[in-house]
């Protein structure tokens with residue numbers, strides 16, 4: 001058996017899914033090959049520890065990897081001192097510090113409050129904050145203080161409205177079957193161009209604040225909360241957790257940053273916004 005063949009069997013062996021002869025063959029190789037033995041043992045121990053201690057491990061890949069790397073380092077240190085077979089069957093007793101670390105991570109994930117702290121609530125109070133402005137506009141729209149300049153049943157009318165007004169970024173307009181009407185408005189905030197798109201679908205109103213991505217993320221006129229910026233940079237999406245009676249979802253696409261505030265429930269809103 002070659003090393004690569006042996007290593008391909010590790011998962012099945014640890015899941016108890018290898019035949020007796022397959023198992024014998026693998027263990028025969030492990031008894032002769034120090035490198036594979038180390039790899040197999042490491043996989044076996046990791047699996048045991050994670051299974052026993054961390055049923056709710058929700059940590060990020062980064063945290064998970066750093067713990068696994070630390071586990072590997074600790075394993076390699078111990079491996080020099082205790083014979084192989086003894087270690088293999090003693091996984092439970094090994095690495096107390098890392099078991100603790102994994103449990104702590106699990107607890108942090110578990111205890112992390114779903115609602116943001118007061119300090120995060122304060123973030124949207126800045127008048128140049130994109131989410132703050134989106135919320136204000138949504139409110140104004142619902143109270144009739146903000147009125148679209150162009151209203152149509154056809155999204156291409158909305159696109160051409162922005163073109164006529166010399167918008168220098170691509171406005172994001174969704175094409176949806178059950179939209180009663182689309183609304184559009186063009187404005188400026190301290191010299192920064194903004195596009196406002198509105199969708200009325202049955203009883204649901206969705207307002208989208210749109211701005212050139214660089215103006216929101218890199219400029220000094222507008223600001224965006226650090227948590228939103230981080231999430232947008234990583235995934236292109238951000239869902240604001242602060243609101244009970246409406247949903248706030250921010251995304252970037254084609255150099256444009258869009259912040260939607262909607263009466264729709266969050267999952268439905270995200271599904272709607274994910275349409276091209």
Ligand SMILES: [Zn+2]
Nearest residue numbers: 002003033036
């Ligand atoms: Zn090998």
